Amino acid sequence: MRKCFKCSQKAQVYLPQHRLSLCKDHYLQWFDNRVEKTIKEFKMFKKEDKILVAVSGGKDSLSLWKALTNLGYQADGFYINLGIGEYSEKSEKLATAFSEKIGRPLYKISLKQEIMPIPEIKKHDSRPTCSVCGTVKRYYMNKFAKDNGYKIIATGHNLDDEAAVLFSNTLNWSVEYLKRQYPVLPEEDGFIRKVKPLCKISEKESAMYAILSGIEYIEEECPFSEGATSIDYKIFLSQLEEKSPGTKLRFYSEFLRKMYPILQKSEEKPQLRPCKICGEPSINEICSVCSLKLKLKKQEEKA
């Protein structure tokens, strides 16, 4: 029987990459401390800052919201109903129930009202669904945060997400993306500061935190995530991790420590300007969401 490293009671969790066995209470404490340490390491925000957590109803965003609340941060939730059938209905219910449980407000918007549900947009746009969905989510989240006085948006991206993106960007030598792969994106050109406090916490660790703290989260994956190449990268990296615990964390942390600073020296930033229609930051004269809206309108007129 493994014993908890802290109190010698029966351990419920073993973390191979940290060679650490912990009981339930000490695991929950370890998780909160790790989040706090990451916030401090990357100077993400301070106790007096108002934070908006992007809540999807999944284990990562809800665990993040809980940890931030436990740590005494003022973190409110923001949920976007994407209009993806049962998946969206269920995730909204769980996110709402969780917000009531922890006594923090959850602000909600619906794409059906703002623009069009994702499955409908998919019919009119040839880009991969997740890429359009990502653009639309980013747009509304940024806008809501600015309009409501939030200075920081926190997302639940975990180590597995970050390592998979890093792996993909490295395989393709996507230097422009690598230059921006940092757990903090500063406030600039109309974009709110964005942070990823779970970037050094694995998917398994975040699932364990959710389960052990009794969080009810949506277990189903979004139906559009099926077949995404990022899933293949995650599987591959997890196989490496199995053989050699700590691989993902090393890959990601060492990139941040050794490679990221070198990439910054050669930085040439794309010039951003306010969108002519809505005023949100954009590379082109008209931002991608307004262009999408115009395209959808034209198609509607034709039909």
Ligand code: SF4
């Ligand atoms: Fe959007 Fe793709 Fe995520 Fe589904 S999997 S919520 S479509 S980004």
Ligand code: ZN
């Ligand atoms: Zn213990």
Ligand code: ZN
């Ligand atoms: Zn616009």
